Amino acid sequence: MASASSSDQVIRLMTMDGAFRLVAAVTTDTARGALAAQATGDALGLRLAELLTSAVLVRETTAPTRRVQMVWRDRRGRSLVADALPDGLNRGLVNPGEDAPVDPGGDHILQVNYTLLNGSLHQGMVAVADGDDMATALMRYMKQSEQIVSMIAVAALPGPGGVRACGGYVVQLLPEATKDVIAAMTEHLGNLEPITSLLEGRGRTAAELAKTVFAPFEHALLAASPLRFGCTCSEVRVMTSILTLPDAEVESMLSGDPLEVRCDACGHQYVITPDALRDFRDSAAAARS
């Protein structure tokens, strides 16, 4: 399991009249961690950074304890995958299971997966036309799949570690919103600097970004949570998955050299010795009997 120090945060606010909810996130350190683990950069790295930010925003607008996975798939099925996990952990993957890279251009599909409280899997997807940015795709998803009208801005700016600044916000219309306040909010957002400027200007942190986006409207803070790059892998998980292999394969590992297993998501390298695997298998068997 890999993680690094991070000053990233996601913040949730609501206007006092109950008309709008805002989720604002700065994800620069998180995105850098994911890009370093995937050894990716350039256009694809920036897309992965935006996808990670989108996963955080969707998680915070639906239910913060949920695990949200977002997939950005090209026409041939190769994809970028971003996981927003509980506890503010986030990770990303570039074309899992594929040798060829994802097409940065052309048409794509944006897919959102999350688990509902009753355990069922919710899945939604929208088509992303060539040239559409992540925010446009996400707004369409929110409208079609969640029936929520939102104004969304997401950006990742190129720089050291693949990204020099990354973040975004979602303003959601709640049922209390009247025509007048919607018009006022629309005008205010229309006059705001683009997110690319905000991230290096009046919105360098999630708190600053939230304050700038909601400034003219009386509002209350609902939640502020830290974000960082990280993974849920562990030596126990690696050994558990090894033990699902056919017995003959496990036996040959038990009499062979230490096994090197790399986590695709975070890059952590596990070395599983035959002794450790044998002990783990025996204690798992003892726990079952």
Ligand SMILES: [Zn+2]
């Ligand atoms: Zn991992």
